[in-house]
Amino acid sequence: KNEVEQSPQNLTAQEGEFITINCSYSVGISALHWLQQHPGGGIVSLFMLSSGKKKHGRLIATINIQEKHSSLHITASHPRDSAVYICAVRYNYGGSQGNLIFGKGTKLSVKP
Amino acid sequence: SAVISQKPSRDICQRGTSLTIQCQVDSQVTMMFWYRQQPGQSLTLIATANQGSEATYESGFVIDKFPISRPNLTFSTLTVSNMSPEDSSIYLCSVDGRGNEQFFGPGTRLTVL
Numbered sequence: 001k002n003e004v005e006q007s008p009q010n011l012t013a014q015e016g017e018f019i020t021i022n023c024s025y026s027v028g029i030s031a032l033h034w035l036q037q038h039p040g041g042g043i044v045s046l047f048m049l050s051s052g053k054k055k056h057g058r059l060i061a062t063i064n065i066q067e068k069h070s071s072l073h074i075t076a077s078h079p080r081d082s083a084v085y086i087c088a089v090r091y092n093y094g095g096s097q098g099n100l101i102f103g104k105g106t107k108l109s110v111k112p
Numbered sequence: 113s114a115v116i117s118q119k120p121s122r123d124i125c126q127r128g129t130s131l132t133i134q135c136q137v138d139s140q141v142t143m144m145f146w147y148r149q150q151p152g153q154s155l156t157l158i159a160t161a162n163q164g165s166e167a168t169y170e171s172g173f174v175i176d177k178f179p180i181s182r183p184n185l186t187f188s189t190l191t192v193s194n195m196s197p198e199d200s201s202i203y204l205c206s207v208d209g210r211g212n213e214q215f216f217g218p219g220t221r222l223t224v225l
Contacts, residue, residue: 004154030212031212033214035214035216040121040218040219040221041149041202041204041218041219041220041221042204042216042217042218042219043204043206043216043219044216045213045214045215045216048211048212048213048214086154086155088155088214090212099157099160099170100155100157100214102154102155102156103154104152104153104154105154
């Protein structure tokens with residue numbers, strides 16, 4: 001069964017802390033996405049990765065293809081970073097791409 | 113990038129009624145995706161809507177319950193029919209961008225009483 005596991009499920013941090021959210025998956029993928037969902041429900045794409053590392057402002061995403069693992073890091077966290085962070089992968093099926101499979105999300109709350 | 117709008121943003125509906133959710137994209141796209149996110153759960157793909165053909169439904173979702181229209185390359189509707197409290201969810205439409213980047217609408221938060 002193709003699954004996406006995220007940890008932790010919930011995370012509370014103090015403003016300024018360094019935050020790491022983890023995502024693991026089970027088989028070969030063509031791409032991994034990190035998404036941000038705010039309380040209203042809308043989703044914003046943060047990163048799409050197939051290898052290595054990407055950085056955007058205070059956000060860093062890494063992926064280890066051999067270990068089937070990705071991490072999302074937030075440096076100098078701020079209360080406005082409070083949101084649900086979702087990992088999603090697109091699996092390879094014999095050379096063709098499958099649909100996106102989503103993790104359950106990590107609910108981050110950053111306290112001032 | 114693609115900018116997606118959805119209507120309504122939220123609604124409270126009575127059991128047994130139907131609600132049609134609209135999704136508008138600011139550019140022409142081949143495929144539009146409809147997702148459901150039940151409380152505390154991950155997103156689940158309901159169906160893929162291609163312009164000019166029938167939508168493709170995922171396992172567990174049927175056309176009678178979730179009819180979809182795709183009249184042109186920028187617009188789609190999803191209807192949630194004969195609603196029950198179990199249909200209370202956030203419904204999101206999504207499109208692929210260039211290089212398979214994903215764009216999502218703001219979501220429609222549905223509560224069924």
